[in-house]
Amino acid sequence: MLINVPETVVADALRGMAAAHPELMVDVENRVIVRRDAPVADKVALVSGGGSGHEPLHGGFVGPGMLSAACPGEVFTSPVPDQMVRAAAAVDSGKGVLFVVKNYTGDVLNFDMAAELAEDEGIQVAKVLVDDDVAVTDSLFTAGRRGTGATLFVEKLAGAAADEGAPLERVEAIARRVNENSRSFGVALSAVTTPAKGSPTFELPPGELELGIGIHGEPGRERRPMMTSGEIADFAVDAVVEDLRPRNPVLLLVNGMGATPLLELYGFHAEVQRALTERNVAVARVLVGNYVTSLDMAGASVTLCQIDEELLRLWDAPVRTPALRWGV
Amino acid sequence: MLDVLDGDFFRRWLTTAAATVDREADRLTELDSAIGDADHGANLRRGFAAVTEALAPRDADHPGAVLVLAGRQLISKVGGASGPLYGTLLRTTGKALGDGAEVSREELAQALRAGVDAVTKLGGATPGDKTMVDALVPAVDALSTSFDAARDAAEQGAEATIPLQARKGRASYLGERSIGHQDPGATSSALLFAALAETAEATR
Numbered sequence: 001m002l003i004n005v006p007e008t009v010v011a012d013a014l015r016g017m018a019a020a021h022p023e024l025m026v027d028v029e030n031r032v033i034v035r036r037d038a039p040v041a042d043k044v045a046l047v048s049g050g051g052s053g054h055e056p057l058h059g060g061f062v063g064p065g066m067l068s069a070a071c072p073g074e075v076f077t078s079p080v081p082d083q084m085v086r087a088a089a090a091v092d093s094g095k096g097v098l099f100v101v102k103n104y105t106g107d108v109l110n111f112d113m114a115a116e117l118a119e120d121e122g123i124q125v126a127k128v129l130v131d132d133d134v135a136v137t138d139s140l141f142t143a144g145r146r147g148t149g150a151t152l153f154v155e156k157l158a159g160a161a162a163d164e165g166a167p168l169e170r171v172e173a174i175a176r177r178v179n180e181n182s183r184s185f186g187v188a189l190s191a192v193t194t195p196a197k198g199s200p201t202f203e204l205p206p207g208e209l210e211l212g213i214g215i216h217g218e219p220g221r222e223r224r225p226m227m228t229s230g231e232i233a234d235f236a237v238d239a240v241v242e243d244l245r246p247r248n249p250v251l252l253l254v255n256g257m258g259a260t261p262l263l264e265l266y267g268f269h270a271e272v273q274r275a276l277t278e279r280n281v282a283v284a285r286v287l288v289g290n291y292v293t294s295l296d297m298a299g300a301s302v303t304l305c306q307i308d309e310e311l312l313r314l315w316d317a318p319v320r321t322p323a324l325r326w327g328v
Numbered sequence: 329m330l331d332v333l334d335g336d337f338f339r340r341w342l343t344t345a346a347a348t349v350d351r352e353a354d355r356l357t358e359l360d361s362a363i364g365d366a367d368h369g370a371n372l373r374r375g376f377a378a379v380t381e382a383l384a385p386r387d388a389d390h391p392g393a394v395l396v397l398a399g400r401q402l403i404s405k406v407g408g409a410s411g412p413l414y415g416t417l418l419r420t421t422g423k424a425l426g427d428g429a430e431v432s433r434e435e436l437a438q439a440l441r442a443g444v445d446a447v448t449k450l451g452g453a454t455p456g457d458k459t460m461v462d463a464l465v466p467a468v469d470a471l472s473t474s475f476d477a478a479r480d481a482a483e484q485g486a487e488a489t490i491p492l493q494a495r496k497g498r499a500s501y502l503g504e505r506s507i508g509h510q511d512p513g514a515t516s517s518a519l520l521f522a523a524l525a526e527t528a529e530a531t532r
Contacts, residue, residue, distance in 0.1 A: 006370075051408075074374075076365045077408040105497050106408035109450060113403065113412060135501075142500035196370040201361040214501060216365040221503060 001296075006195035010052045010072060017059060021322050024062055031083050033059040034069040038091040044162040044171045045069070045091035048100035048155060049084060050107055051076040053194070053295045054215055057151060058100075060323030066159035067100075067321070075194050075295070076216045078106035084114035088123050096124035096168035098175060100155055102147025103131035104216075126168050128175040130154050132184045132303065134243040135212030135221055146214050149253050149292050149303030150182035156324065160314035174314070178305060181246075185212065185239040186301030187232055190259065192217030192294050211235065213301075215257070215294045229264070233271035236302040241279050246306040249284035251315060252276070253303040258293035260300055265289070268300055285315055291323065330475070330528050334430045337531060338394040339383050345523035346376035352519055359512040363499035368410065368512040375406035375414070391431050395422025409497060410513065413447050413460065420446035437471040444468055451496060458494040458506065460513035462486065467521045479525035482518040489514045 003009050011028055018026035025034045039045065048058040049071030058070035068091035073079035088097045097118065101111045108129070115125045132150035136142055158175035166174070188210040191200035194217065201217040204210055209227060212220035227235070254269040256262070269288045276283055284307060292301070307315065318327030349356075353369030360368035379398045388397040399419030402411055421443030425431055431439075444464045453459040467482035489511035494500040499511065 073407045074371065075367065077367050077371055077406075078411075080404055080407045080411060082404050104409075105451065106411070109409055109412035110407060142494075142503075143496055143498070146501065194366050197357055197361060197366045201366040214498075216498065221501075221505075 001193070001195060001198075003195055006198070009195045010074060013052070013055070014072065017322075024322075027086075030086055031072055031079065032069060032087045032090065033062050033072070034087065034090045035063055038068050039093040040068070041093055042095060043093055043165060044095045044168050045088070045093065045097045046100060046155065046159050046162055046171070047071070047084060047087045047091060047097055048151070049073065049079045049087070050102050050104075051078055051216070054293050056290075056323030057292045058155070061152070061155050061321050063319070063321035064328070065163050065317060065319035065321070066155050066324060068097075075196065078104065078110045081110050081114035081117055084111060085117045085121070088114070088118045088125065089121060092123045096126065098158060098162070098168065098171050099125060099127045100151065100158070100175065101127055101129050102151055103129045103144050104146060105143050107147075124168060126172040128154065128158070128172060128179060130179050132179065132182045133214065134183050134185050134239050135214070137221070148186060148215050149184040149255050149301050150179055150305065152253060152287075152291050152324075153182055153251060153303070153305045154178045156319060157311055157314045160317040160319070163317065174311075178311065181244070181306040182303060183240045183244040184301050184303040185236040186214070186220075186257065186299060187211050187236060188213040188220065188257065188297055188299035190296075190298040192258075192297040194295065209299075213257075213297075213299060215292060217294060217297060229268045230271045230274070232300075233268060233275045233302075237272060237275035237279065240302055240304050241276075241281060244304055244306060246281055246304060248306050248308060249282040251305040251307055252283045252286045253291065253301075254286070254288045255292050255301045255303065256290040257297040257299040257301065258290060259296045259298040262289070265300060272302055284312055330531050331432050332430050333391060333433065333436060335389040335391055335394055337527065338391045339386075340530070341524050341527040342376070342383060342394065342398050343380050344527050345520050346380045348519045348523045348526075349373055349376045349516065356512050356516055359510055359515055362509045363494065363502055363506045364512060365498060367408070368516065371406050371408055371410055372414075372516055375402045375411060378402075378405040390427050390429055392422045392425035392427055395419065395425065398422075409451065410516070413451055413513075416446050416450050417443040417464070433475070434472060437468060440468045440471065453496040456492060457496045458489045458492040458499060458511045458514070459496050460511070460517040462489050462492070462511065463514040463517035463521070467517070475525040475528040479518075479521045482521035486510060486514040486518040
């Protein structure tokens with residue numbers, strides 16, 4: 001691993017991020033990444049956060065048209081309420097703050113506590129839970145569907161709405177609509193190695209793959225002998241389309257988990273496009289790359305978001321962040 | 329049998345717990361990598377180190393104040409699910425103890441019951457879901473008998489999570505594949521009660 005010691009991995013990355021992105025204010029000690037021009041007058045602010053190890057999520061999505069601030073936790077560990085309250089106070093213009101929370105027990109608990117504390121400080125807070133992972137089938141007997149690739153769609157589209165000047169209830173409603181219209185499915189070709197453990201978190205022999213993987217190196221639901229890119233695309237697209245049943249065009253995210261080369265990812269994207277065409281799903285916009293990663297895991301996920309004219313306009317709206325940037 | 333517990337006892341309990349967690353961190357991480365995300369040991373180690381540091385100035389001298397301070401540290405330093413859950417356990421227990429300079433074992437058992445109730449309310453887990461609750465509930469019940477009984481009950485509760493299928497927390501995503509592994513959260517809860525019994529033993 002390209003690190004100094006496991007204990008300083010997150011702080012080291014934040015120092016590097018600060019040096020690379022002067023347009024962001026990176027508080028290394030308190031672990032908050034804020035757009036430098038915050039608070040932006042008369043606009044709703046978006047704050048997200050989660051465990052580190054998923055970069056560029058969330059810090060790489062801070063900037064005009066997307067997040068106002070992000071709170072990175074330890075690797076695969078939700079941040080603490082203190083960070084979220086600090087972030088909310090830094091970005092609130094008086095119009096309120098939307099917390100974008102991926103549905104994991106830790107994230108939910110910490111953001112809930114933070115929302116209470118922020119409200120005590122007079123900040124109006126709304127929360128949206130992202131839970132798009134269709135691999136979690138039995139939501140009644142689990143912690144519920146996980147938040148994965150759709151987080152990017154929620155942060156982009158709700159961020160664009162906030163940028164247009166929409167009030168908090170409207171920004172929250174759009175975030176909710178995006179989540180409800182999004183589904184994801186991921187596969188892993190290799191296990192993940194966390195800096196703290198230094199060895200793979202589960203055994204995945206070469207020649208096998210794990211279907212229904214999350215983004216924390218937690219094993220998936222099913223293991224199979226290696227499939228081709230086309231077979232994996234059919235499996236993932238089936239899982240997503242059967243659950244979402246889109247009637248409108250979709251945004252498509254073909255996301256690398258961290259260690260899969262773009263060469264393979266583009267090839268996989270071609271197969272996903274084929275699979276979607278065969279199932280009569282029209283693709284309005286596409287994003288291919290490593291956006292919601294899982295450290296050094298090899299693999300990919302497919303996320304679809306069913307859109308309408310308003311959501312398409314919000315998608316095309318300008319965005320200027322380290323990892324997502326267009327129209328400016 | 330030891331029955332008067334003062335602030336110093338609670339401070340020693342928590343520093344003993346910190347040492348226990350530090351010693352067992354690799355085991356917790358190992359258990360967590362089987363059905364979670366391999367960070368439970370590192371996270372609790374960081375949290376309890378912060379607790380030890382916060383208790384050093386001896387600002388908190390009553391049993392309740394010591395636990396409230398420790399709980400606040402865990403909430404501020406750990407993150408994940410275990411930060412809010414363990415933080416709430418200690419904070420609620422501390423609040424229930426009130427501001428007396430000494431408490432009895434039975435009073436601690438009652439206060440811990442309030443703490444465990446707060447944990448189940450916050451996390452939504454009930455016994456049998458393969459979580460920390462599976463160690464906490466029997467331990468608190470047994471504390472009315474003795475510190476050693478509480479330690480043994482917590483350990484048995486943690487071991488009894490092995491055949492269970494997880495219904496809460498990250499292990500729940502594994503479905504049936506969570507069966508056959510001991511729950512890391514129940515294991516760390518058992519460590520807290522082991523530290524409690526060790527502290528009582530050393531006080532006798």
